[in-house]
Every structure is written in C-alpha cells, then in structure tokens.
Amino acid sequence: MPRVKCKKCHKDETIIRSGFIRGRQRFFCKECDYYFTIQLDFQKRKPSRLKDHSTTIIDIAKVIGVSVSTVSRALKDHSDISLETKNVVKQVAAELNYQPNTLAQSLTRRETRTIGVIIPDIETYFFASILTGIQSIASAVGYKVMISQSRESHETEVANVHTFITNWVDGLLICHSKETNTFDHIKLNLKRGIPIIQFDRVCEELNTSKVLLDDVDGSFQVTEHMIGQGFKRIAIIAGPERLYVTRKRLEGYLKAFRKAGTSADPALICYTDLTKEAILKQVDELLERDRTIDAFFCISDIGAVNIIVHLKKKGIRIPHEIGVAGFGNDPTGDIIEPSLTSFNPQTYKCGETVAQMFFDQILDGDDHVAQTKMVKGNLIVRSSTFRRPEP
Amino acid sequence: MPRVKCKKCHKDETIIRSGFIRGRQRFFCKECDYYFTIQLDFQKRKPSRLKDHSTTIIDIAKVIGVSVSTVSRALKDHSDISLETKNVVKQVAAELNYQPNTLAQSLTRRETRTIGVIIPDIETYFFASILTGIQSIASAVGYKVMISQSRESHETEVANVHTFITNWVDGLLICHSKETNTFDHIKLNLKRGIPIIQFDRVCEELNTSKVLLDDVDGSFQVTEHMIGQGFKRIAIIAGPERLYVTRKRLEGYLKAFRKAGTSADPALICYTDLTKEAILKQVDELLERDRTIDAFFCISDIGAVNIIVHLKKKGIRIPHEIGVAGFGNDPTGDIIEPSLTSFNPQTYKCGETVAQMFFDQILDGDDHVAQTKMVKGNLIVRSSTFRRPEP
DNA sequence: AGCGTTTGTGCAAACGCTTGTGATAGTAAA
DNA sequence: TTTACTATCACAAGCGTTTGCACAAACGCT
Numbered sequence: 001m002p003r004v005k006c007k008k009c010h011k012d013e014t015i016i017r018s019g020f021i022r023g024r025q026r027f028f029c030k031e032c033d034y035y036f037t038i039q040l041d042f043q044k045r046k047p048s049r050l051k052d053h054s055t056t057i058i059d060i061a062k063v064i065g066v067s068v069s070t071v072s073r074a075l076k077d078h079s080d081i082s083l084e085t086k087n088v089v090k091q092v093a094a095e096l097n098y099q100p101n102t103l104a105q106s107l108t109r110r111e112t113r114t115i116g117v118i119i120p121d122i123e124t125y126f127f128a129s130i131l132t133g134i135q136s137i138a139s140a141v142g143y144k145v146m147i148s149q150s151r152e153s154h155e156t157e158v159a160n161v162h163t164f165i166t167n168w169v170d171g172l173l174i175c176h177s178k179e180t181n182t183f184d185h186i187k188l189n190l191k192r193g194i195p196i197i198q199f200d201r202v203c204e205e206l207n208t209s210k211v212l213l214d215d216v217d218g219s220f221q222v223t224e225h226m227i228g229q230g231f232k233r234i235a236i237i238a239g240p241e242r243l244y245v246t247r248k249r250l251e252g253y254l255k256a257f258r259k260a261g262t263s264a265d266p267a268l269i270c271y272t273d274l275t276k277e278a279i280l281k282q283v284d285e286l287l288e289r290d291r292t293i294d295a296f297f298c299i300s301d302i303g304a305v306n307i308i309v310h311l312k313k314k315g316i317r318i319p320h321e322i323g324v325a326g327f328g329n330d331p332t333g334d335i336i337e338p339s340l341t342s343f344n345p346q347t348y349k350c351g352e353t354v355a356q357m358f359f360d361q362i363l364d365g366d367d368h369v370a371q372t373k374m375v376k377g378n379l380i381v382r383s384s385t386f387r388r389p390e391p
Numbered sequence: 392m393p394r395v396k397c398k399k400c401h402k403d404e405t406i407i408r409s410g411f412i413r414g415r416q417r418f419f420c421k422e423c424d425y426y427f428t429i430q431l432d433f434q435k436r437k438p439s440r441l442k443d444h445s446t447t448i449i450d451i452a453k454v455i456g457v458s459v460s461t462v463s464r465a466l467k468d469h470s471d472i473s474l475e476t477k478n479v480v481k482q483v484a485a486e487l488n489y490q491p492n493t494l495a496q497s498l499t500r501r502e503t504r505t506i507g508v509i510i511p512d513i514e515t516y517f518f519a520s521i522l523t524g525i526q527s528i529a530s531a532v533g534y535k536v537m538i539s540q541s542r543e544s545h546e547t548e549v550a551n552v553h554t555f556i557t558n559w560v561d562g563l564l565i566c567h568s569k570e571t572n573t574f575d576h577i578k579l580n581l582k583r584g585i586p587i588i589q590f591d592r593v594c595e596e597l598n599t600s601k602v603l604l605d606d607v608d609g610s611f612q613v614t615e616h617m618i619g620q621g622f623k624r625i626a627i628i629a630g631p632e633r634l635y636v637t638r639k640r641l642e643g644y645l646k647a648f649r650k651a652g653t654s655a656d657p658a659l660i661c662y663t664d665l666t667k668e669a670i671l672k673q674v675d676e677l678l679e680r681d682r683t684i685d686a687f688f689c690i691s692d693i694g695a696v697n698i699i700v701h702l703k704k705k706g707i708r709i710p711h712e713i714g715v716a717g718f719g720n721d722p723t724g725d726i727i728e729p730s731l732t733s734f735n736p737q738t739y740k741c742g743e744t745v746a747q748m749f750f751d752q753i754l755d756g757d758d759h760v761a762q763t764k765m766v767k768g769n770l771i772v773r774s775s776t777f778r779r780p781e782p
Numbered sequence: 783a784g785c786g787t788t789t790g791t792g793c794a795a796a797c798g799c800t801t802g803t804g805a806t807a808g809t810a811a812a
Numbered sequence: 813t814t815t816a817c818t819a820t821c822a823c824a825a826g827c828g829t830t831t832g833c834a835c836a837a838a839c840g841c842t
Contacts, residue, residue, distance in 0.1 A: 054583070056828055067792045072830060082790060102558045103498045104828035107797045112494070122522060128514040135540065144554065147538050149526065163535065167493045192445070305726055312728075335696055337703075337728045447798055458822045463800060473820060495798035498827045 055096040063092050114144040116164035118174045120152045126328050126347055133351020154179040161185045171195035171358050178240055195361045199354045201244045210372040211354045215245050218343035219252025221379040222325050227260045229387045231295040231323050235268040235286050237279055238299050249299045279303045280310050295323035301330035301342055308336055323385040338383035345377040446487040454483050505535040507555035509565045511543045516721050517738055524742020545570040552576045562586035562749050569631055586752045590745045592635045601763040602745045606636050609734035610643025612770040613716050618651045620778045622686035622714050626659040626677050628670055629690050640690045670694045671701050686714035692721035692733055699727055714776040729774035736768040
C-alpha cells in the first residue's frame with residue numbers, strides 16, 4: 001500500500017484504506033479517528049510488476065532467424081510466404097504461446113475491431129436483450145463490444161461517446177438517453193467519418209443508419225386490440241413528449257382510433273418521465289378526473305406492470321373494470337397476475353439487425369448510404385386486456 | 392458493396408446481402424434464387440475512408456515549435472514544464488481539438504486502463520446490477536469496463552478470458568459460468584501477474600481476491616425465518632451440486648435447521664440446473680413423492696417466481712398450503728402475487744466492492760495479498776412466506 | 783547467354799505516445 | 813570568477829505490428 005500520511009497527525013502507520021468516494025481513495029487514521037480522501041494518481045503509483053514480457057513476433061523471428069515481417073506475414077497466411085516457412089513460424093508461435101498484441105495491431109491498422117454500444121440502462125431487460133443480440137453477431141465475426149450506460153443522462157451519454165471515440169472504436173451503436181435532444185456529439189463524429197447507427201430512440205434528422213422497432217404499428221396493434229375488446233376510454237401513458245418512441249407510439253395509438261372511426265380524447269394522453277412515481281401519480285390524477293376511463297396503455301412494460309399492481313391495491317379488477325397493456329414484452333409481464341398484454345418488439349433480433357447494419361456499412365466503405373430498417377414484432381395478448389374473443 | 396459473384400451463375404449484379412450466419416455474410420442471387428455464404432474478410436475489405444488525420448501531439452508540437460516530449464509532458468502537468476509553456480500547449484491543443492490516442496498511450500504505458508468483466512448473463516437483473524456497481528466505481532477513476540457474457544458456457548468463458556487478455560485488460564473480474572469447474576484459464580493468467588478477482592461464484596482454491604455475497608448467512612436467514620413461520624418440511628431447490636453458491640446456500644439452510652434443533656431431510660434437497668423446466672419438474676416430483684412438503688426455498692429468485700406461478704396454476708394457496716422463498720431480491724419478486732420473500736444480497740454494493748478491490752490491488756502492486764470480502768445483505772420478508780408475526 | 787517473371791524474404795518507415803537521458807541556459811552559492 | 817544547481821526543454825529509443833518496397837535467387841523463354 002502506498003504510504004499515505006494522515007492529514008492531521010502526519011503519521012502513516014495508522015492509516016487504513018476505507019473505500020472509494022467519487023473516484024478518490026478514502027483513508028482513515030486510526031489514531032486521529034479522522035477520515036479523508038486523496039485523489040488517486042494512477043500515473044504515479046508504484047510501477048507494479050511488469051507484465052511479464054509476453055512473446056512477440058520479434059521473439060519468434062529471433063528464434064527462427066527470419067525477419068519480423070516474415071513472421072507477421074506468415075502468421076496471417078500471406079501468399080508471399082512459402083508453405084514451409086509458414087509452418088515453422090506457426091509451430092514456434094504455438095510453442096512460445098504467442099498472443100498477438102491487439103493494441104499494436106490496432107495502432108498500425110488504424111482500427112480496433114471494437115464497436116461501442118451506448119444504451120440508457122443495462123438493468124432493464126429490453127436493452128440487455130438488444131445488447132445480447134449485438135454481441136452474438138459481433139463476436140461471430142471477431143469483433144469486440146464495449147458497452148456503456150448513459151443512465152438516461154445526456155451528459156454521461158456525451159462523455160461516453162467521447163470515451164469511445166478516443167478509444168478508437170470502429171463504430172458506435174447508440175440509443176439515446178431520454179434527456180438527449182441535442183446531437184452535436186453525434187454530428188461531430190459523423191462528420192469525421194465514424195460509422196454510427198442509432199437504434200430504438202433515434203434522432204431522425206441525423207444522417208445515420210437507423211434500426212427501429214415497429215413503434216407505430218406495435219402501438220397500433222395494441223390499441224386496436226383493446227378497442228376490439230370493447231375498451232372505449234383508453235388512456236395512454238407516454239414518455240417525455242419529444243422522445244422518439246413517445247411520438248411514434250402515440251401515432252399508432254391515434255391511428256387505431258381513426259381506423260375504428262372514432263378519435264382519441266386528448267385529455268387521455270399523458271406525458272411522463274416514465275418513472276414509477278410519475279406514472280402512478282398520473283394514473284391517480286386521471287382516475288380522479290375522469291371516472292369513465294376503462295383502460296391504460298403504458299408505452300413501457302415496467303410502467304404497465306406498476307399500474308397493474310397499483311390498481312389491484314385500489315381494489316380495481318383487471319381487465320373487467322380497467323384494462324392494462326404495455327409495450328416491450330418484458331418477462332415480468334408474463335408473471336404478473338393478471339398477465340400483461342404487450343407488444344413484443346423482438347429485441348434480440350433488433351440487436352442482431354443493428355450489428356448487421358454496422359458490418360454492412362464498414363464493408364460498403366465510402367459508398368455506403370444510410371438506411372433505416374424496421375424490426376417487426378408481434379402482439380402478445382394476455383389476460384390484462386382479454387375480455388372476450390376477438391371478433 | 393463489394394462485388395460478389397453468385398456461386399451458380401457467376402453474375403454479380405443480381406446479388407443482394409441477406410443477413411449474417413455464424414459470422415459469414417449471407418448472399419442471395421435473385422436470378423438463381425440461390426442463397427450462399429462467404430467468409431467475411433475484414434482484412435481485405437476495401438480500405439474505407441481514412442480516419443481523418445486527427446490531430447496528434449506532433450501537430451501541436453509543430454504549431455508551437457517545441458518538441459513532442461514537451462507537449463506530452465505539458466499536457467499532463469509535468470513539473471519540468473514551465474507554466475507559460477503549459478498554457479500555450481493546452482490552448483493550442485484545445486484549438487486543434489486534440490484527443491489523445493488511447494491506443495498509443497496504452498502501448499507505451501503497457502496498460503490500458505480497462506478492466507474486463509465476465510458474467511454469465513447480462514439479461515438477469517442480478518448480474519446487470521453488479522455490473523452497474525462496477526462501472527460506477529470504474530468510471531469515477533477513469534477506467535473503462537469491457538463486458539462479456541459467458542452465457543453459462545465454459546467454452547465461451549475461456550474464449551472471453553482469452554480475448555480480454557490479448558486486449559491487455561489491466562484486470563479481470565469474473566463470475567464463473569455454471570458449467571465451469573476447471574480453472575486453467577484463470578491459473579495461467581494469474582501466474583502471468585494479471586490481477587483477477589472472482590465474485591459470487593468463485594473457485595476457492597484459486598489464490599485470487601474474492602467478493603462473496605453472504606450466501607451462508609442469507610440462506611440461513613431465509614430458512615430460519617421460514618421455520619419461524621411454522622414451515623416444517625422445507626424443500627430446497629438448489630443449483631448444480633458443485634456450484635459454489637449451491638454449496639454455500641445449502642450450508643445456511645442446514646445450519647438453520649440445526650439451530651432450530653431439528654435436522655433437514657436429505658430427501659428434500661434437490662439439485663437442478665436452475666432452468667425453469669428442471670425446477671418445475673423437480674417441484675412436481677417432490678410434491679408427488681411427498682405430500683408433507685409445506686415450503687420451497689429456491690436459491691434463485693426467478694426460479695422461486697416460476698414456482699409460485701406453477702403452484703398457483705395447480706390451485707395451491709401460498710403461503711397457507713405451501714410457502715415459497717427465493718434468493719436475490721429480483722424486482723419481479725416484489726411484483727408477483729403473492730410477493731416473494733427473498734434475501735437481498737446488495738448486488739450494486741457487491742459490484743462496487745469488486746471494483747474497489749481491483750483498484751486496491753493495482754495500487755498495492757507487488758505486495759498485494761489476496762483477500763476475501765463478504766457483502767452483507769438483508770432478508771426481505773414478503774407475503775409468500777408470511778403466515779404470522781415473527782415471535 | 784540474355785531477359786523478364788516469379789517467388790520468398792528482409793529493411794525500414796510508420797502508428798502516436800511516453801520517458802530516460804542529456805543539453806543549455808540562467809541563477810545562486812562559494 | 814568559479815562551481816553547483818535548477819529550471820526548461822529536446823533527443824531518441826522504445827511499445828509490437830503492419831506494409832510498401834527493394835532485392836536476390838530461381839525459373840522459363842527466346
């Protein structure tokens with residue numbers, strides 16, 4: 001442990017580590033009973049044991065008595081090298097347990113074979129599932145995936161983009177935070193020619209490829225189904241007004257009413273920040289204001305689940321008195337009682353698609369043109385809205 | 392798009408891309424109505440637009456007319472450089488929008504400021520939450536986190552370790568897959584001096600630092616609580632027999648019986664692979680075999696939730712006829728009806744602890760000794776076991 | 783024999799940054 | 813005035829790979 005002196009008594013033998021606070025090492029002086037923190041300086045820390053000199057192509061070259069370039073080429077089956085030499089090189093490489101240094105490779109190749117993914121939150125199933133889709137494709141072609149969470153903060157989103165860029169990711173797959181409504185951090189890097197793909201929550205103005213869930217249609221299907229079940233006064237609990245998915249899912253909702261020959265009541269459209277508290281507050285307000293409401297369509301499943309729990313506490317019977325539907329097919333929806341009707345957006349598939357588009361793009365190189373794909377999903381009808389067989 | 396020719400008709404203008412299969416680009420020839428795949432060769436792909444020559448310290452040096460070393464030192468506030476020079480350098484750097492090339496830095500420093508985390512599965516809340524804890528600490532001190540999922544496969548776990556190592560992560564935080572019971576991939580790298588920390592599912596023989604949830608005590612608390620509620624024949628649904636958490640949680644379970652002055656019935660101990668199917672099958676078998684069973688303690692929350700759903704379907708009343716408890720405090724447990732009694736293992740805190748231990752270790756450098764920390768949690772009593780007030 | 787091709791290999795310059803070692807001043811002590 | 817620092821900076825050798833180019837030997841043709 002680095003010798004740190006107490007800020008009070010200046011002794012060092014009474015000091016113990018005591019956790020981290022905001023990236024600062026916290027210490028405790030047993031003598032003075034005094035806590036303090038100091039900025040960690042990883043640059044000045046004692047040089048830990050050198051990474052053992054792992055074998056390089058130089059070592060291999062020396063052993064066999066050829067040049068490094070020959071080794072380099074031999075290892076990647078370059079046609080210039082004779083079969084004989086290749087075999088020798090490969091064998092020696094294996095014996096020496098040679099591992100190419102990815103860093104050096106990236107430096108010379110000017111590409112890292114790494115893609116950066118930015119999602120709002122890894123703890124929600126929806127994003128985790130997309131992520132898994134992305135990783136499956138990426139790892140199949142030998143690409144690594146770096147992940148970071150914006151935690152719904154625009155600031156950290158920007159910071160994360162920045163980190164990825166300085167780490168030379170070959171591309172950026174991003175789903176914006178709810179807060180984000182300026183996109184300079186994207187534009188800048190787009191201009192620098194870094195492949196960027198937006199998914200789910202996208203900014204339409206940006207000239208990037210995009211992968212979308214079928215928000216409009218999904219929402220339409222949910223609403224149409226509810227109307228078909230005899231629900232008349234369906235309130236929609238949406239996200240922030242400017243958010244892409246809010247706009248699109250609202251669109252589908254309205255469309256369903258139009259198709260049914262009626263029109264939605266603007267008073268039943270609620271914008272929230274999709275936190276549990278905000279949603280439940282809105283639900284209560286709505287129910288107080290308007291006793292005719294017979295259904296809630298929340299554009300997030302976890303929100304819908306919370307609504308179900310809440311309504312049940314109030315003694316309201318679902319779906320007989322009030323129906324509830326969600327969007328996203330979160331596993332919880334299948335477990336709650338009554339189970340939740342939801343739109344299944346095929347998140348895993350979505351992740352795969354995003355990754356595929358990225359590889360398409362880098363294969364196309366300069367003559368790539370941005371395109372938008374839509375991942376189809378399917379309505380999952382469960383008990384929370386099911387009153388009678390569909391006509 | 393790279394010109395690919397149809398394997399049948401050898402035309403190229405009728406070819407369109409059609410997804411990825413196992414890392415191979417799939418093509419479709421519209422003329423022959425024929426699908427085929429070819430191996431992507433990212434090395435030979437057309438060199439996309441060069442990453443625009445982003446500004447380097449060389450550029451800065453040229454502009455001001457000092458040497459690169461001066462610029463390098465100035466930017467990191469080295470004491471050798473005069474304040475005046477520093478200011479100039481920093482200003483020019485800002486004007487040129489200089490971004491240090493992390494790759495080059497890593498190469499010379501021989502460290503990447505990146506830590507690799509391997510978890511079985513990112514889609515389960517438990518791990519995602521640990522991950523978030525890790526990331527919070529890491530990003531606070533300017534470290535990046537690379538994540539990969541083993542998907543409970545030993546093989547991919549090994550592959551992931553390998554990838555991380557060739558990418559020179561500064562350390563490895565790992566939670567083993569259920570399958571894993573050989574640890575050569577860890578031993579090897581441990582010997583090479585790479586800091587490795589195991590968490591949750593650990594291999595005790597390995598001389599690494601470890602972070603554990605309080606499996607024994609947690610399980611003990613759950614069981615003791617159930618006994619206190621009057622449950623007598625409590626079956627435990629565990630994981631694979633060799634799995635660390637299985638052993639420990641079983642230990643706590645047995646301990647609780649001992650403390651109560653009775654002993655557990657070995658017939659009520661079930662090992663499963665923790666998949667939904669296996670668990671439910673065991674439950675059914677148990678119930679058929681032994682009608683006296685009045686409670687299930689599943690060592691995974693999702694398992695417990697599935698059991699609840701299953702029992703409800705069978706018309707069994709919970710907790711009156713049969714009680715159910717879980718482990719992990721998965722959010723679903725709070726939502727299901729009846730809500731699930733569970734042990735909350737403080738996953739976020741666990742993640743933080745793991746990260747802290749890593750930084751402790753690299754700060755200690757060579758004179759670090761492996762240590763084991765245990766993260767305390769707390770019992771959360773909910774309706775699935777609650778029959779009467781605790782004595 | 784003369785000449786143009788292959789074939790197989792080595793040289794050396796990048797890639798962008800860090801850092802040990804000097805070098806040159808100016809300044810203070812002797 | 814000499815000596816001894818100190819402050820400030822430049823040089824250059826890496827870090828481990830990739831890759832354009834040169835070059836020599838071998839081969840096939842007239």
